[in-house]
Amino acid sequence: MSLRSTWLALWLAVCAPMAGAAPWLVDGRPAPAAQQAVDILAAAATEGLQPDDYHATRLAQAVASAARGPALGPDAAQQLEDALTAALQRYLGDLRSGRIDPRQIQQNYTQPAAPRIDATTALQQALAAPSLADAVRAAAPQVPLYASLRTELARYRALGAPAAWATPLPALPGRKLEAGQAWAGLAQLMQRLVVLGDLPADAQPPALYDEALQNGVKAFQQRHALASDGVIGKATLDALAISPTARARQIELAMERLRWTPLLRGPRMIVVNIPEFVLRAYEVQDGRVSLQLAMKVIVGKALDTRTPLFDEDMRFIEFSPYWN
Template structure:
């Protein structure tokens, strides 16, 4: 017997089983043809839209076509009851629905209220009518189908959201009816549903974090008191009335262990507390300097419920991704301002990154990196040409020479800038290209990494190294600048023996560009994640720089609509 059967249910099952046996003996001939419950199930599913059963008034079916197929193949006989009683599998599915919040989903989407009402009635009276058993059966099957779709594909389709999401979602279907039949046959409802979750290890770690925050929310319901202080950052050695609250909150978030404090020093910002602040700042993508400024206080004001919401929207984003296991790939997290080179699930390189500004957002997509360009040239984009370069040339005739720029026609021929009447040419009418040669002031730096795509986005170096130390690094026009271009070039060329470390460094300092083809194509995945749990089981929280979390959360918290399939399409 499944462990889902409580002692109470087990005893009840034994006692009421005798009554059930008598009923079976009395009506055996009728049940051998079509049971009353089967008749009621068929009656429920064959109604048209104008004949909605009152049992569905607050719990409309989402996967009716799946249900008709499922039940017709079993002659409409019930799947979740036996001997006119709910089975242990029914109890197990109800418990899984109750825990749907651990996956960031809504238990209400899976008929929890109606299922609870019918189950409670059974426990109170020991009896459900054929119609009630049929209703319970259909609701549980529909819940399984919807839950399975959501775990596999996600509840919300990314096409319905603002912003570009152009990573291929899962193409395969979750085969929910196959899963449902196997779950019932093997009595392994939990295993079959759980097999549809994303296979990424980070997803399971995020579920564990969701459980942790749910428990903290229950244990500490008063963690919503906001912390505030002066605009001046709080430094080590200073005293402030909010220090005890900061200490308490860092202990709650497990960035700080409990330690002894002299009674007179409770408001003292000491070095032990500062170590906890640094840990917290690192997890939140803040400048890890130990000073408690406005950004750190804003992050400290997150409560368990807020963090659970962040986990929910990012678990949904993970459900959109294909489950393909990649041996080697480059992962850019836009909201994390980071780039990682991953091989066989090991991170070989982590680099800070700069991404697109809020009005020139870096898109979410994937492509294959096929070549890199050492000492690249930079062709001035039209907007920068119009707003910056042309006005500068009109003011200073030596501007192009100072910036190491050339004027070219569209055939690539060099044009003498002195032959151009700059006063009469505007941006839209400019018949030439302006290209900056390789050098220390070139915005692309010493190397660019190319993965051809429709957005003209690529990864590149930058001469402005100081920008990588900023907390807010949404500074580019859409491309991704990285702090460790040399190290990335090393990894990409490690299967080409002629490209020694010395040769790579030399190629990055030439006066003409050099294109190098890779021996293998490296998948590049550009994601937007504002929260995740790392391999050390530490939650990492990032600012929602493109303001995308609220829209997704709102849609995820919206109940499923009547006559919708298990996935919002």
């Protein structure tokens, strides 16, 4: 297949480009912005997105080929520019508003009032910024929670597939494991906590469930919004069973859901993370989002008294409400 037909097919596969070509190539050669663009697309996984959705590998190969080989002719250069533009537009849209419309997965979801990003305008503004990478990253949700998820995603991916999760933990000796009890899973539990950073690397497996191992379990429980009492019951055992690979996938999904959520609707926001049982209050000052308050909250049961999901302007607050 010729270079021209290859890029024509790629252009059709991505989407129609914006009006007015972006400055990706100069005289048939990739400009610095073109290399920055393919680097951004190649790193899409750091945002919980899929580089293949943006043809990251093929675009990187095409840009490298254009840099090393003969200068591209007008038609081939235009096709490459169109493909880069379309890929960056799609990436910006996904980064800001999510890869999919949540209504497509049969969720009871009301589309927020905030419109989806205008990818054409956003790309033009990003190209005009001093740093294309910084401007593109600014399209991601700017709340601290999203940045924390991005950091945790990288951490869990770096763990790979540790041997500590090769086999499941054995059943507990009773309904729960408490201090001073013996358990066949103590060594494997210690290994998992070491991998996750809840115990030091030089920890030694104890004969009984001792204080040192309990402290590691407490740290794990606190990070996972569990009762940090050091007692291993069903909830803690289930959380310990999730491998780093599976946890990374959960984080990717959490980042996607956060992109669906219109958090930056005003200078002050109160957000309840229902699965975490935590309320957070944010304030926006000079474009920076800061956490002002965090507290535990009570939420309903999923099957009979489910907490409703909504996004509204707050008009009043009722203190000490009746519980009936």
